[in-house]
Amino acid sequence: MCHIAWHIASIxxxxxxxxxxxxxxxxxxxxPGRPDGDSSTRCRxxxxxxxxxxxxxxxxxxxxxQNAAEMYLxxxxxxxxxxxxxxxxxxxxxxxxxxxxxxxxxxxxxxxxEQEEVVAIIGPNSSKQAVPGGGTANENRTxxxxxxxxNPNTTLDRPWVFRAAFLDPFQGPVVADFAAxxxxxxxxxxxxxxxxxxxxxxxxxxxxxxxxxxxxxxxxYESNGTKDQDFSAQLTTIIxxxxxxxxxxxxxxxxxxxxPQARDLGYKGPFMGSDAWGTPDLVKLCGxxxxxxxxxxxxxxxxxxxxTKVVIDxxxxxxxxxxxxxxxxxxxxxxxxxxxxxxxxxxxxxxxxMRTAIRDGLxxxxxxxxxPGSSKFNEQGDPIKCAxxxxxxxxxTFVFEESVCP
Amino acid sequence: MDxxxxxxxxxxxxxxxxxxxxxxxxxxxxxxxxxxxxxxDIFMVGAYISFFVASFLIGPIVxxxxxxxxVITVPLTMVLTSLVGVTLxxxxxxxxxxxxxxxxxxxxxxxxxxxxxxxxxxxxLGASRLKFPELIEKQIWHFGGVTMTNLKVMVIVTAIxxxxxxxxxxxxxxxxxxxRAISYDKFAIPxxxxxxxxxxxxxxxxxxxxxxxAGLLFxxxxxxxxxxxxxxxxxxxxxxxVVGGIGxxxxxxxxxxxxxxxxxxxxxxxxxxxxxxFAFTILLLILWMKPSGLFGIPQSTKI
Numbered sequence: 001m002c003h004i005a006w007h008i009a010s011i012x013x014x015x016x017x018x019x020x021x022x023x024x025x026x027x028x029x030x031x032p033g034r035p036d037g038d039s040s041t042r043c044r045x046x047x048x049x050x051x052x053x054x055x056x057x058x059x060x061x062x063x064x065x066q067n068a069a070e071m072y073l074x075x076x077x078x079x080x081x082x083x084x085x086x087x088x089x090x091x092x093x094x095x096x097x098x099x100x101x102x103x104x105x106x107x108x109x110x111x112x113x114e115q116e117e118v119v120a121i122i123g124p125n126s127s128k129q130a131v132p133g134g135g136t137a138n139e140n141r142t143x144x145x146x147x148x149x150x151n152p153n154t155t156l157d158r159p160w161v162f163r164a165a166f167l168d169p170f171q172g173p174v175v176a177d178f179a180a181x182x183x184x185x186x187x188x189x190x191x192x193x194x195x196x197x198x199x200x201x202x203x204x205x206x207x208x209x210x211x212x213x214x215x216x217x218x219x220x221y222e223s224n225g226t227k228d229q230d231f232s233a234q235l236t237t238i239i240x241x242x243x244x245x246x247x248x249x250x251x252x253x254x255x256x257x258x259x260p261q262a263r264d265l266g267y268k269g270p271f272m273g274s275d276a277w278g279t280p281d282l283v284k285l286c287g288x289x290x291x292x293x294x295x296x297x298x299x300x301x302x303x304x305x306x307x308t309k310v311v312i313d314x315x316x317x318x319x320x321x322x323x324x325x326x327x328x329x330x331x332x333x334x335x336x337x338x339x340x341x342x343x344x345x346x347x348x349x350x351x352x353x354m355r356t357a358i359r360d361g362l363x364x365x366x367x368x369x370x371x372p373g374s375s376k377f378n379e380q381g382d383p384i385k386c387a388x389x390x391x392x393x394x395x396x397t398f399v400f401e402e403s404v405c406p
Numbered sequence: 407m408d409x410x411x412x413x414x415x416x417x418x419x420x421x422x423x424x425x426x427x428x429x430x431x432x433x434x435x436x437x438x439x440x441x442x443x444x445x446x447d448i449f450m451v452g453a454y455i456s457f458f459v460a461s462f463l464i465g466p467i468v469x470x471x472x473x474x475x476x477v478i479t480v481p482l483t484m485v486l487t488s489l490v491g492v493t494l495x496x497x498x499x500x501x502x503x504x505x506x507x508x509x510x511x512x513x514x515x516x517x518x519x520x521x522x523x524x525x526x527x528x529x530x531l532g533a534s535r536l537k538f539p540e541l542i543e544k545q546i547w548h549f550g551g552v553t554m555t556n557l558k559v560m561v562i563v564t565a566i567x568x569x570x571x572x573x574x575x576x577x578x579x580x581x582x583x584x585x586r587a588i589s590y591d592k593f594a595i596p597x598x599x600x601x602x603x604x605x606x607x608x609x610x611x612x613x614x615x616x617x618x619x620a621g622l623l624f625x626x627x628x629x630x631x632x633x634x635x636x637x638x639x640x641x642x643x644x645x646x647x648v649v650g651g652i653g654x655x656x657x658x659x660x661x662x663x664x665x666x667x668x669x670x671x672x673x674x675x676x677x678x679x680x681x682x683x684f685a686f687t688i689l690l691l692i693l694w695m696k697p698s699g700l701f702g703i704p705q706s707t708k709i
Contacts (some may be wrong), residue, residue, distance in 0.1 A: 229628045229630075230416075240409045240412075256537075285630050
């Protein structure tokens, strides 16, 4: 009896000051089964060891990611395993930690590829780790799916790297279009985190998208550092330029400081955010000051229909909360990986052969119905999918406003 | 014009926090010749203490109004934070002093004590950021194009009052005289019948108490708390204190505001990437011209 074991390496920070919204990284990998059943005991051993970083250190998202993975696992194994080439294989998941650092992501990927001999990796999530991690996976010819990374460089010219999220070059114009329509805005201002690739990339994309619309200029383009707490100087410059709205592609914890400070300085207009806002912690930290603001993200749990709703309701029943977008995208990434393995149509005990088969299997996926909606894949391994605009309601929940498709 | 005045107000508020923290560094340095690197983390502990005190007071068990809670939180935070500071002195610095350790070892101990505070907070409370409750109802005043909030006024006024109070303590009271005396000669002073350990405890009570106050005001102004919030601002406050002339109360006060003004000024003109580069280049130049700081006097006559 062969086993396929999944190793999901969850990459968690030690240092919360370096944490981004994209809190937790998951790397998942499949170890090809050994006929002697050895791999299953090996994996169980890992599972215990890797449980170590407990929930208190990385609240919220770690749990949510793991929840999504565990739920998927129970589905597959509950049905007797994953069927590949007419035989059923049981799956096992393993969680691992990359400390949310770029170098740790590379080390984690290398360890998984070389020591654990995995055949595929899921994660890391955040572009800060997914860009270097994807490089390692590509060089070592191991298929990887990043659930949440939106930076183009993660998959660019890397045939072994895939993703489940849309890209910033898509997200930027979505924000620009929505703001122009909703606020009737002519001028825009941007405040971004100059030390965060995600924020810088999105700010640039937005700026060129806004200027391409020809409605008016980006009147202020200000930046701050990741650990800044006082934004009054930047905001004073922005407010003096009198923009119709302020685009803030920053992490939720910074947003929770920026919006109240802007109000204190007398700004009364609207803000727009990006998918880094999409965590319930935004409302916890920001409170009423963030109510009524809009941001672009991957999906909205409220207002979902069909198969998506079924998954959300099951998740809610089991864990007592709606899946956040990173949980939903993790779910999708596992789904994609399963699809890729099915397409591979074989299980080979040689990890190199299996990796190639899975990569080809993943590349063969033309479209996929995921929790946040269906998507198609282009030649870079990037999905073409819709984004949604979400409003922070007066009850502090994220309400679906509209869907924007490419 | 409005733009400039607004940025001056921004700088005054931000500089107030540097000044408040720098005062704590300079006070301890003035007496012990020790840069108490844990001070930034005592500030962080102060912010967390005020969070728990305030949350408890407005919580369902006590149920005070936010204003009432604020009035009680201020002294309680200061007392509890000064206890943390005194405890630190007792278990980390005093044993080394007793053994006659070189000051270098005490400074390293202070660095480690700061890390211990950060990581014990992390272990105890987790990396989850906390949202500080709103204690005083925020009022925004408009003067033409310039805005000001009651909280900002309170922060600036507090920094000035704390400075005046500490200046008075050090220069006008018997305790202050004893503090200055210890910095002159800590071996001769016990012979004069001055209880050196008690004076040092008083120094830590003052320094940590006001760090607690700064932590509370900071948490009210920037209501997102995390265990490493005191690290960077603490380091910058040391630099502010050194530029002002460490050991001198006036120096810490002026140095804190100077740093605040330079930082806000640089961000106003240049992208914020250059902020720390420019700010610390300017401070470096000041030290280059005046190595003992703006108000510092070379050698053993500080405080």
